[in-house]
Amino acid sequence: MSQRNQTLGGPIVRQALKESVLKLDPRVMIRNPVMFVVEIGFAVMLLLIAVPDAFGGGAPVWFNVAVAVILLVTLLFANFAEALAEGRGKAQADSLKRSKRDVVAYRESGSGGLKEVPASELRKGDLVRVEAGQWIPGDGEVVEGLASVDESAITGESAPVIKEAGGDFSSVTGGTKVLSDWIRVRMTSDPGESFLDRMIALVEGAKRQKTPNEIALSTVLTSLTLIFLMVVATLPFLGGYLGVPLEVPVLIALLVCLIPTTIGGLLSAIGIAGMDRVTQFNVIAMSGKAVEAAGDINTIILDKTGTITFGNRMASEFVSVGGWSETAVAEWALAGSLQDETPEGRSVVELARRMGIAGDPSLAQSGEWIEFRAETRMSGIDLQDGRSVRKGSVDAVKTWVRQKGGSIPDDLDAKSDRIASAGGTPLAVALDERIVGLIYLKDTVKPGMKERFEQMRQMGIRTIMCTGDNPLTAQTIAREAGVDDFIAESRPEDKIAVIKREQAQGKLVAMTGDGTNDAPALAQADVGIAMNSGTVAAKEAANMVDLDSDPSKIIEVVSIGKQLLMTRGALTTFSIANDVAKYFAIIPAMFMAAIPQMDALNVMRLDSPMSAILSALIFNAVIIPLLIPLAMKGVAYKAQSSARLLRRNLLVYGLGGVIVPFAGIKLIDLAVMWMV
Ligand SMILES: Nc1ncnc2c1ncn2[C@@H]1O[C@H](COP(=O)(O)OP(=O)(O)OP(=O)(O)O)[C@@H](O)[C@H]1O
Numbered sequence: 001m002s003q004r005n006q007t008l009g010g011p012i013v014r015q016a017l018k019e020s021v022l023k024l025d026p027r028v029m030i031r032n033p034v035m036f037v038v039e040i041g042f043a044v045m046l047l048l049i050a051v052p053d054a055f056g057g058g059a060p061v062w063f064n065v066a067v068a069v070i071l072l073v074t075l076l077f078a079n080f081a082e083a084l085a086e087g088r089g090k091a092q093a094d095s096l097k098r099s100k101r102d103v104v105a106y107r108e109s110g111s112g113g114l115k116e117v118p119a120s121e122l123r124k125g126d127l128v129r130v131e132a133g134q135w136i137p138g139d140g141e142v143v144e145g146l147a148s149v150d151e152s153a154i155t156g157e158s159a160p161v162i163k164e165a166g167g168d169f170s171s172v173t174g175g176t177k178v179l180s181d182w183i184r185v186r187m188t189s190d191p192g193e194s195f196l197d198r199m200i201a202l203v204e205g206a207k208r209q210k211t212p213n214e215i216a217l218s219t220v221l222t223s224l225t226l227i228f229l230m231v232v233a234t235l236p237f238l239g240g241y242l243g244v245p246l247e248v249p250v251l252i253a254l255l256v257c258l259i260p261t262t263i264g265g266l267l268s269a270i271g272i273a274g275m276d277r278v279t280q281f282n283v284i285a286m287s288g289k290a291v292e293a294a295g296d297i298n299t300i301i302l303d304k305t306g307t308i309t310f311g312n313r314m315a316s317e318f319v320s321v322g323g324w325s326e327t328a329v330a331e332w333a334l335a336g337s338l339q340d341e342t343p344e345g346r347s348v349v350e351l352a353r354r355m356g357i358a359g360d361p362s363l364a365q366s367g368e369w370i371e372f373r374a375e376t377r378m379s380g381i382d383l384q385d386g387r388s389v390r391k392g393s394v395d396a397v398k399t400w401v402r403q404k405g406g407s408i409p410d411d412l413d414a415k416s417d418r419i420a421s422a423g424g425t426p427l428a429v430a431l432d433e434r435i436v437g438l439i440y441l442k443d444t445v446k447p448g449m450k451e452r453f454e455q456m457r458q459m460g461i462r463t464i465m466c467t468g469d470n471p472l473t474a475q476t477i478a479r480e481a482g483v484d485d486f487i488a489e490s491r492p493e494d495k496i497a498v499i500k501r502e503q504a505q506g507k508l509v510a511m512t513g514d515g516t517n518d519a520p521a522l523a524q525a526d527v528g529i530a531m532n533s534g535t536v537a538a539k540e541a542a543n544m545v546d547l548d549s550d551p552s553k554i555i556e557v558v559s560i561g562k563q564l565l566m567t568r569g570a571l572t573t574f575s576i577a578n579d580v581a582k583y584f585a586i587i588p589a590m591f592m593a594a595i596p597q598m599d600a601l602n603v604m605r606l607d608s609p610m611s612a613i614l615s616a617l618i619f620n621a622v623i624i625p626l627l628i629p630l631a632m633k634g635v636a637y638k639a640q641s642s643a644r645l646l647r648r649n650l651l652v653y654g655l656g657g658v659i660v661p662f663a664g665i666k667l668i669d670l671a672v673m674w675m676v
Pocket residue numbers: 303304305306340342344345372373374377378379391392393394425426427466467468469470490515517
């Protein structure tokens with residue numbers, strides 16, 4: 001698993017500093033109502049500095065200037081947090097843009113020749129040929145050939161990957177380079193709509209939309225701000241009644257301290273950083289909503305082949321049944337696989353060839369090829385002489401043979417069960433109404449799977465393996481890998497049914513997959529993670545793409561999602577708890593002159609009313625940059641139940657949020673007292 005390690009270097013920080021100033025534009029600021037109120041406060045302070053008795057006030061000029069400066073710094077800090085969070089994505093977008101080049105493509109013309117055209121002229125459906133050393137001109141699907149491709153521009157992974165026609169490894173991405181051999185590619189996107197284009201827009205945050213969660217929280221924060229605005233607006237009347245004159249700068253300082261500026265200033269940074277953390281893990285999330293949904297996932301649906309197992313299901317043995325010879329099995333398996341472009345099909349051809357079985361190539365040319373489909377679970381050939389060869393899942397082939405009036409050899413079940421209980425996939429081979437034998441497709445469970453699933457259990461997530469394979473193989477692999485449940489012989493529509501069933505129980509479902517047959521289910525799931533190695537259909541249906549094609553990474557995605565939700569919750573708790581402490585700093589200071597009893601509330605024993613107000617305001621500002629690292633990195637997350645996490649966070653950030661400002665404001669007060 002590769003992890004992009006992009007640190008927040010000098011250029012990103014410098015750019016963020018510049019952006020912090022640009023973001024002061026009120027048209028930008030109004031999108032964040034809490035900070036917009038601070039900006040209005042700043043504007044009023046500027047007016048007061050220019051016209052000191054605008055409100056008939058009597059606060060000293062230095063105090064007005066100090067409040068104005070602190071408010072400006074507060075705004076800049078909040079802007080800096082957001083700009084810094086955006087910075088890494090922008091830097092990544094820049095490096096992706098560099099890999100976008102207008103290359104030459106060799107498009108097939110009607111007459112059968114190749115025509116040189118700029119890649120920007122290619123349209124969906126065009127066929128191109130790409131040879132070793134050439135750039136792939138756009139997104140597409142390999143329709144012929146096999147090549148090793150350097151995808152490092154997109155995945156950051158330097159090891160070349162194999163792309164081949166048929167099967168789940170047929171999609172290619174524009175901006176990657178063919179290293180050896182050649183491929184014929186059908187373009188699947190028009191210029192400007194490629195995966196690279198979408199990826200650039202995403203990491204750049206160009207189309208960033210607030211998630212439903214963020215909108216809900218913003219609404220709460222805005223309401224709180226309005227409430228405090230009303231409270232502060234009534235204070236002058238109260239002050240008048242008590243005979244305490246309340247200065248405008250003091251009221252503004254109080255308002256800014258009371259409204260949730262800490263979370264208001266960090267909210268968008270938290271969201272952006274969460275998406276960015278996913279990107280660091282080489283997963284491209286199409287929306288922040290998908291990342292958040294990942295944090296609330298209850299059930300994960302995984303397919304077996306290529307997800308839990310290595311997926312290079314290789315033919316390792318031909319097993320005869322019903323008295324046929326092993327050679328006969330190999331011969332018919334070969335005949336039924338000569339044009340099977342799937343990895344399984346090719347491995348059958350390879351095994352037969354290794355056994356020295358030549359086969360009859362004219363068979364393949366003369367017959368009608370029956371392509372493998374997940375729905376039929378069979379492939380094979382209808383020969384010109386009327387005979388038919390089929391290979392496929394034992395159940396499917398049995399049904400096919402029975403339909404032709406054949407009978408099932410007595411030793412078939414025992415032999416196929418032996419393969420299945422070893423975790424292998426048995427494929428039955430039939431010639432017309434006779435089953436001649438079995439192909440033993442071997443596959444191995446990836447190491448560390450048990451631990452990964454145990455981790456998910458601790459997070460309270462149920463794992464279900466959905467496989468097209470037979471029940472016995474499924475059971476063996478399920479037990480070996482340690483998933484909670486499994487569903488065998490599932491067709492694409494069954495996968496959707498499982499997801500819908502879980503969703504109907506109010507659960508959020510994640511699904512990983514790579515095949516075209518997974519696409520509908522990937523679209524139905526709340527979080528669909530497609531493997532980058534997978535088909536175009538899978539990648540288009542999903543709302544996340546894992547560039548490393550490592551399905552177990554869903555654990556990291558879930559952790560990041562949970563961390564994002566927790567960070568937002570923790571900092572909201574901290575922010576609101578904080579404001580309570582500021583209340584105790586400012587209110588006594590405001591009324592102390594008129595009501596000496598107020599001194600009892602002055603628990604912090606702050607030096608003077610003015611230093612108390614300034615200290616609270618300074619604390620209110622500096623807490624924002626102090627929390628930027630936490631907002632960006634996220635709060636610590638350990639796999640445990642949500643209830644325990646919630647309790648722990650309430651304690652740490654709620655109680656901490658009340659206590660920290662007392663200490664902080666007191667310290668600042670000591671410093672301010674010394675200066676004033
Ligand atoms: N090339 C092939 N020719 C004939 N039958 C095949 C071929 N490939 C697979 N099968 C059979 O079809 C079944 C379904 O295969 P498929 O690859 O669709 O599984 P799946 O639904 O993707 O689930 P998983 O990936 O977990 O196996 C396999 O279990 C196997 O019995």
